[in-house]
Amino acid sequence: MHRSYQPITPTNNIFLRKRWDQQRYQAHRDKVRKSVAVLDTHPPRTYMHLHVKLTKLQKEDNRLAIIERDNRILLEKMANIMQTYGGVDNKNNYKQKSLNRTQRQRELLRITHENIAILKRITTKEPHYCHLRYEADYKAHKQYLLNITRYPQNMKKKNFMKLTEKQSKNQNADKESDKKIKKQANDLSDKED
Known part of the structure; x- marks a missing residue:
């Protein structure tokens, strides 16, 4: 060997x-033979809470308890119907009640009083602008405009003389009405002050 x-x-x-x-x-x-593996090739540890889901079982038990309770109530109702020969109580004497009805009524009254007060203030308030004063200013402006124009607008030479005579008459009448309007405007402005 x-x-x-x-x-x-x-x-x-x-x-x-x-x-x-x-x-x-x-x-x-x-x-x-005695060597140890460097890599861990063993399967991972199994934990019971991953396989047995206790919360799921608890929810299922709760659901079954609710179903059982509903069935018991339904059975009691059916037994009551059987004992009373099927009399049906379909009367509804309930009147709708609002929990905040008084609050809403108080709020509505408050808003109504505020609206009335605002309306009263609006109706009693004198206007800020005086239309009589503006009319007087407009007539004065119109007169100034006629005074500075060389030729009247849309007039022929023949009517020019008639127009000047009418203007002089109208000017006198306008002056009197202007005095009245200015007097009323001044009275109104005195009242406002």
């Missing part, structure tokens, strides 16, 4: 080399 063994490295004694190589090989085999 020692003759069939061929060492890899040169040696003086084949028997010793064979024995040493076998010891080294056995040590290698022991190391391989």
Whole structure:
């Protein structure tokens, strides 16, 4: 058997080399057998709360309890109907009540009183602008305009003389009406002050 063994490295004694190589090989085999894996290839740990969902079971129990309670109430109603020979009570004597009716009525009264007060203030207030004063100013402006124009608008030469006579008459009448309007405007402005 020692003759069939061929060492890899040169040696003086084949028997010793064979024995040493076998010891080294056995040590290698022991190391391989006793070695620990570097990577964790084991399946992950299983936790019970991931498989048994207690909240889901609790919700299901609550739902079943509600269904059971509704069924019991329905059964009591049916038993009552059977005992009273099926008399049906369909009368509704309930009158609708609002919890904030008085609050809404008070708010409506307050708004109504405010609206009445605003209306009274609006109707009793004298106007800020005096139309009589504006009419007097307009007539004066119109007179100034006629005084500075060289030719009257839309008039022919024949009617020009008639127009000047009429203007002089109208001017006298306008002056009197202007005096009246100015007097009324001054009276109104005195009242406002």
